[in-house]
């Protein structure tokens with residue numbers, strides 16, 4: 001397949017690029033490097049540094065190459081920042097995304113895979129959240145993604161889209177070719193890895209008074225390399241069937257923040273210290289996926305469904321960043 005891929009210099013996009021290259025697909029990355037890093041772009045792909053809202057540049061790229069699918073990863077992802085600066089999130093995650101989709105539609109690139117988020121569901125009383133559950137975004141980041149989903153759903157006649165609602169993505173490529181670089185990440189396993197290599201001295205746990213077994217928030221952590229494989233299979237499915245759909249991407253298993261910290265401490269001989277703080281605005285109690293739908297439609301079997309493996313790959317990646325002074 002020929003894939004136009006936005007956000008390929010970022011954490012998830014770069015891991016998907018590796019999986020696509022391994023399977024022999026051709027990729028053209030568009031990224032403005034606002035939060036991404038050019039070191040994550042492999043030499044064998046085409047790369048254009050530009051904003052996804054740059055209609056002229058993108059039209060030219062689409063018309064020069066014939067793409068089967070657009071994979072859209074580019075966006076801003078920090079929940080806390082979105083609470084402070086909501087307009088920044090609606091502009092990039094919604095308006096710019098829709099501008100990009102319109103450019104694609106106008107130029108007959110009408111198959112789109114969109115990186116959405118499980119945070120669109122808000123909290124749920126169900127043990128597992130299915131794609132049929134109501135959306136109830138609790139912060140501007142989640143709302144900006146839900147609005148973009150709505151555009152794709154409303155334009156179902158012209159655009160065939162697969163919306164992927166990621167749960168908590170973590171870990172790094174096992175050959176350490178790609179992982180998360182952001183210095184301002186708010187992701188638990190990334191921060192915990194920074195503690196493990198001495199970049200921070202402790203981890204702050206936001207809220208220990210949730211209605212969960214140990215009082216800390218529960219999430220479904222999926223290894224980034226398994227998520228990358230999902231994208232390859234979903235693209236094949238979309239090209240073959242030309243049908244829109246929505247899939248949860250997780251493992252269907254919930255771990256509390258303390259479960260994750262304890263697992264990391266087993267790997268690091270108790271070196272990860274923590275302190276409890278107040279709940280953060282916009283955080284929800286529990287988010288665990290029902291993955292029966294994706295398993296029914298997509299030929300995908302998780303390979304890294306193991307919390308310790310996720311954490312240790314993330315720590316190894318952090319050590320590599322440390323050695324390279326990144």
Ligand SMILES: NC(=O)c1ccc[n+]([C@@H]2O[C@H](COP(=O)([O-])OP(=O)(O)OC[C@H]3O[C@@H](n4cnc5c(N)ncnc54)[C@H](O)[C@@H]3O)[C@@H](O)[C@H]2O)c1
Nearest residue numbers: 007009010011012032033034035036051052074075166169
């Ligand atoms: N990381 C997670 O746990 C998670 C969970 C749910 C959903 N997602 C979604 O997955 C996608 C990728 O997330 P990530 O963790 O890789 O983030 P990231 O910040 O590492 O990567 C985003 C990339 O998009 C680029 N970008 C941002 N705005 C752009 C623009 N206007 N034009 C061109 N390039 C632009 C950045 O430079 C960066 O390379 C995002 O859309 C995010 O909402 C991520």
